[in-house]
Amino acid sequence: MPATSLCQDEACIPYSLMDDYSEGAHPQILEALLRTNSTQQVTYGNDEFSNAARQLIRNKIGCTEDEADIFFVPSGTSANLISIASCLRPYEAVITLDSGHIACKEAGAIEATGHKLILVPAVDGKMTPTNLQKALQQNQFFPHMAKPRLLYISNASETGTVYTKRELTTLSAICKQSNLLLLMDGARIGTALASPKNDLTLQDIFEMTDIFWIGGTKAGALMGEAIIVKKALADGFVFHLKQHGALLAKGRILGVQFMELFRADLFFKLASHANNMAQNISANFEELGFRLAAETETNQVFVVLPQPLVRNLLDRFRFYVWEQLDDGNSVVRLVTSWATDELEVNKFNAWVRQWTMANN
Structure with missing residues (x-):
């Protein structure tokens, strides 16, 4: 509509x-919320709709419940903040583009958790292998410098460009060689995957990252993002959701929306x-x-x-x-x-x- x-x-x-969230939600999502409104459900994201949404997303990714956990949160900032805070020790730092959302648009949320941001120049809105390796080389004077531990990228980028499979494969390989975790901000992952320039699948992204999230807020939902966390990092993740105020009592609201987005490729x-x-x-x-x-x-x-x-x-x-x-x-x-x-x-x-x- x-x-x-x-x-x-x-x-x-x-x-x-101005943006892709000035409208409310797609009518199919509103209808689904109304249709399921009167049913009683288990709280805090353990409802049947959230579980169905998780399975639909896993089907798209091509992974099992033993390989990854999926958590629903209300916003992109909470997705980035919780994903990063959950897997870094206090002295560990995040490498990000100087145009990255966590660097420019989240009011110092990552720094507020005690983690340094190492800023790298963007090329066509993206991280390049050369600039990533340079950042690693310039931040090795341990223990006097914060230790790089995680690379943060966005797909689509802040200027709307997309990562190719070759680019992401190269960045992923450097991260593995350098003991870096790789987090992909997916606020606009839908438009990235639908781009004529794209040659990545959700399965590719899952295989090459440690954590990534699928944005619903900018994709036709009222609100909500789905964080996909590999099992090795998922232990205790729900406690971070609770501590940061992102574990919704009525988690069904997010589950219903993602169920509708992925039920028949509306996303x-x-x-x-x-x-x-x-x-x-x-x-x-x-x-x-x-x-x-x-x-x-x-x-x-x-x-x-x-x-x-x-x-x-x-x-x-x-x-x-x-x-x-x-x-x-x-x-x-x-x-x-x-x-x-x-x-x-x-x-x-x-x-x-x-x-x-x-x-x-």
Whole structure:
């Protein structure tokens, strides 16, 4: 069900391309929550819906209950915080990109657990083997430096790019050689896996990481993320959930949503729609001669625009001005979602085209 602009006193609220969680939830998920609402269930994530969701996810991953545990948490920040805090000792550090979500968007949540972040420059939004090895070499003066113990990456990246199987295989091999754990933030793993640039499967990701999580919040759920933890690291994980306030009494709410997302591939269908809407916007910019600041591989579009056009568009649409450049241009970020209305995308493209034709 596409979202539509709301109008009050004849003035339309600008249509949002700010993020992929401005809408509520896909109607099938809401219907599933209503359908199961009156049933009595075991609490704290031990309900039949959560267990069914775990099995559906394991089927997609190709693993058994003996190989991995799956935990549902309400948010991405809690997924990252708990995953990292559960497996690091106090003197151990996290290697992350300087643009990584845990470095820029989580209010120092990881540092608050007592763990140093070792920041590494991003290349096309991603960690490279060269930069990872350099970070390891620069942080070996033990015991005077925090010891690197975990590599954190996101797929899709903060600029919407995706890791290829070859890239992830190489990073995974370095981690194993260097005694590093590998954690993949999967807030947008749906759009990553649905990308035309992708050649990874959930099974590949499971095999090459130690912990990863599947984002529901940005994929059509009301909220929730599913953390997949290999058995070697799963012991005591539930205590970390409880201590960090993420073990919901009504865990069924998360279980029902993931059950519906994975029951018949709704998860991937919604991700594909988000990607297609972004490609529509991106192709229009390229056709009109605007420069992309990052290749559009998933549902995020980064493009360099002149300030007058940015101001014109902001009267009608909401989006982030990501960076103001010295030459009078700005990098803007536009994000599409499972619910992005194709009509609104066409309107956006028409406004861009109209302004461009009038000013060239």
